Amino acid sequence: MPPEHNAGAEHMLVSMLRPLVERGHDVQVWLSRYGSAHEPYTYRGVRVVPLEARLDFATVVRRADVLVSHLECVPSTSALARGYGKLVVVVCHNTHSATFRHMAAGGTALAVYNSLWMEREAELFFAEYPKSVRPDSSLIVRPPVFAEEYRTKPGRAVTLVNCNAEKGGRVLEVLARRMPDTEFLAVRGAYGEQILPDLPNVEVVEHVDGAEMRERVFARTRVLLMPSSYESWGRVGVEALASGIPVVAHPTPGLCESLGEAGVFVDRNDVDGYEAVLRKLATPAEYRLAAKRARARSAELDPAADLAAWCDAVESLAR
Incomplete structure (x- = not known):
């Protein structure tokens, strides 16, 4: 095998x-x-x-x-x-x-x-x-995804895991420039040319093994970005749901199926839309509602x- x-x-x-x-x-x-x-x-x-x-x-x-x-x-x-x-x-x-x-x-x-x-x-x-x-x-x-292995208290950053262009590295870069007061986390991926902005509000994290995602990524993440051009399912998004972390994603068929009603879907070419969603999720009431949907979807995916x-x-x- x-x-x-x-x-x-x-x-x-x-x-x-x-x-x-x-x-x-x-x-x-x-x-x-x-x-x-x-x-x-x-x-x-x-x-x-x-x-x-x-x-x-x-x-x-x-x-x-x-x-x-x-x-x-x-x-x-x-x-x-x-x-x-x-x-x-x-x-x-x-x-x-x-x-x-x-x-x-x-x-x-x-x-x-x-x-x-x-x-x-x-x-x-x-x-x-x-x-x-x-x-x-x-x-x-x-x-x-065994939710108990990923569940943690969310952090403060807007995070992208694997920063190549197809996963949304350019989207992260533009958002970070537009939102200088927002903390971003750029996790280096295992493949593809990585787009890692050299900006004061962007922290680059080296490639993270799956067993360390809870402590090194999700414990520091408030919102997960998935503006991917292709995802057959989107495992990292489901991992984030376990902690009630909202996922803002491009509507690929796989992400629509995996995230379900918990997903916040924005076309990857609509950076204005991503910015608007992130600013909306900065309000406590909107975030609580999105987090509740995330935890409910995580339970459905047992x-x-x-x-x-x-x-x-x-x-x-x-x-």
Whole structure:
């Protein structure tokens, strides 16, 4: 199960694997990119095997009951699975054509989509393919966020996590210049050219591991910005909701589905609109109302039912 080093995708996959460990299963993650680790280690109950360990993945495949793969690892993992007669589960994090095309090679026992709209996009894609190459079955597992792991007392800053242009780095820069009396937090992302304004009201925070988001980001955040050009779901927004932090976002299909009525939606090209919303949320009454909606949506997104269905599905394949 070799994942790509993508923060959102990696968090989703680990969150899905943890319940399988809790049910007593032997779960291993084999990394597909070089990193700093050279020896296998355990992360939240999951055994992680770095690429540098130079161990034999094919031997593990031969012994496995079920393989789980995602992103660019799907073609190679599926090929190994076909060779050894193993079942493959593909976890889909986006609606890019490659995500669905990799499954169209056939042999996918279960496709896991992170949202209803992604499932609909997949249905449209596979409508042009013969039934024989489509996934045998599908399941929706919304990226699991355990609210108690993120819940904290909000801070004072307006925050953007990952400041590349597609995530809204330019929006943050313009807002910070227009609102010099407002504190902004710019969290450096793991990918993309970062737009980090050198302004007295902008504090730049280096890339934050998921386990440290509560203390280093959400405990300092009053409002979260998500003016992203594309989000298949928007996990960081759901993490913020756990603390009653309002999220002001561009209305991508994924963000509309994940944030629901708690989201405050403004087109990413309408910086005037973002400024107006931030000034409105500066009033206590408006903020209390937005925070109440955020906490209510967080409760609605309790991952227990999704994860139970996921574990049942994997166990049924293993049997």
